Amino acid sequence: MYAYPRKRSLKKRFLIILLLFLMIPIFFILFIRLEGEKPSVSINLTSSYLGTSQNLEIKITDKKSGVKKVRVTLGGQGKEVELLDEYIDAGGVILGGGRHEVDFERIIEPKKLGLTEGEAVLRVVTRDLSWRGWFHGNKTTIEKKMIIDFKPPVVTVLTRAHNVNQGGSGLVIYELSEDCPVSGVQVGDHFFPGYSGLVDKDTVMAAFFALDHNQDTGVRIFIKAVDPAGNTTRAGFTKYLKKKRFKKDKIQISDRFLQSKMPEFDVPDDEQAANPLLAKFITVNNRIRKENTARIKEMTSRTEPAILWKGTFLRLANSKRMAGFADHRTYLYQGKKIDEQTHLGIDLAAYSRDKVTAANHGKVVFTDSLGIYGQTVIIDHGFGLFSMYSHLSRIDVQPDQIVAKNESIGLTGNTGMAGGDHLHFGMLVHDTFINPVEWWDASWIKNNITSKIKDIQSMMP
Numbered sequence: 001m002y003a004y005p006r007k008r009s010l011k012k013r014f015l016i017i018l019l020l021f022l023m024i025p026i027f028f029i030l031f032i033r034l035e036g037e038k039p040s041v042s043i044n045l046t047s048s049y050l051g052t053s054q055n056l057e058i059k060i061t062d063k064k065s066g067v068k069k070v071r072v073t074l075g076g077q078g079k080e081v082e083l084l085d086e087y088i089d090a091g092g093v094i095l096g097g098g099r100h101e102v103d104f105e106r107i108i109e110p111k112k113l114g115l116t117e118g119e120a121v122l123r124v125v126t127r128d129l130s131w132r133g134w135f136h137g138n139k140t141t142i143e144k145k146m147i148i149d150f151k152p153p154v155v156t157v158l159t160r161a162h163n164v165n166q167g168g169s170g171l172v173i174y175e176l177s178e179d180c181p182v183s184g185v186q187v188g189d190h191f192f193p194g195y196s197g198l199v200d201k202d203t204v205m206a207a208f209f210a211l212d213h214n215q216d217t218g219v220r221i222f223i224k225a226v227d228p229a230g231n232t233t234r235a236g237f238t239k240y241l242k243k244k245r246f247k248k249d250k251i252q253i254s255d256r257f258l259q260s261k262m263p264e265f266d267v268p269d270d271e272q273a274a275n276p277l278l279a280k281f282i283t284v285n286n287r288i289r290k291e292n293t294a295r296i297k298e299m300t301s302r303t304e305p306a307i308l309w310k311g312t313f314l315r316l317a318n319s320k321r322m323a324g325f326a327d328h329r330t331y332l333y334q335g336k337k338i339d340e341q342t343h344l345g346i347d348l349a350a351y352s353r354d355k356v357t358a359a360n361h362g363k364v365v366f367t368d369s370l371g372i373y374g375q376t377v378i379i380d381h382g383f384g385l386f387s388m389y390s391h392l393s394r395i396d397v398q399p400d401q402i403v404a405k406n407e408s409i410g411l412t413g414n415t416g417m418a419g420g421d422h423l424h425f426g427m428l429v430h431d432t433f434i435n436p437v438e439w440w441d442a443s444w445i446k447n448n449i450t451s452k453i454k455d456i457q458s459m460m461p
């Protein structure tokens, strides 16, 4: 009576264990080989517009079974072409794929593929190694609408005369046939972007540009426009480039100047040099100058998308001009030439610690000590036009501050590489230093800038 149920329970236990063993492959199949997580696809394209060629990057991720196959097609206007059809090696029958992340890179050239202009669809179909769908795997399909466009943009120049001096500025206004992410004036290796906003029409662009003081009057100048598909147009325009003679100047470097100025600069002394202070001066005048220029150009690479200035630019009141724009300077020490540089601003002097005001309306973008320039303020006047005030003894403004024309920004001084109290006034169009004299001249501004803007605005209200 006692032993019977004990025997039955042993048999029962054995059956339960057997059942559990049988359950393992079932669970394995249900939860691992029949997993339902779909592969994910990420597509990287620079634009949804396809021109001559564009790079396509695809990343497929499948955390569980792994990626099995990928097919990419591009179709439109009744034709479909295959860009990619790959079968990924399975890692093992039991556990599935060995590759959980697969990257592809292809260059799409629609014209070479025989596709025509118009709407198109980029389709990515991928499957994983799951046994779902009768062993076909989980499927992900991604479609991206594209536009195939081979037509370069049309540029219509709206301004007529463009007279530009070496070291001077110019303005060209043009209309684009379509929105272009990049357009502007190319002057040799300098590029000056155009901005919309002069008139209500978004395709009317204005580009301030400059001829660098050391660029030849034979330099290639044209409007460059690149549409979203990458199609590029280069359009010429009527221009007259005028050569300018720049002054040659000699600067005597005295021991007194070296002793008073060099300690200001954080450059290690060259103990090996016969004259360590003179060696330091040459380092500052070359390496530090280059670093300072790079910093200025970084500040002038971003600008307000509006013309903030109005009327002529102001010159330091009642001041005398001490040095001109693009003066070629030869530096002499004890009668011997030690260095050469170009002076890319105008030196003005009146009284010491004289009040310095903003030359025109704008936004302060820089207030800091800047090597050879000493305490410096840079003001953005919009559309790439900047003014710069150096050797200040005091700065009264802060970055991002909006300043009005003639508003006080600081006091003159002799910080940086300045022999005496004066204001170094510089102006730039984007990365190019320009002659401020033009911007101080009411009739130059009227003839070359404001009358052009008025003409276009009256043409297109």
Ligand SMILES: [Zn+2]
Residues within 6 Å of the ligand: 323, 343, 345, 346, 347, 423, 424, 425
């Ligand atoms: Zn100067």
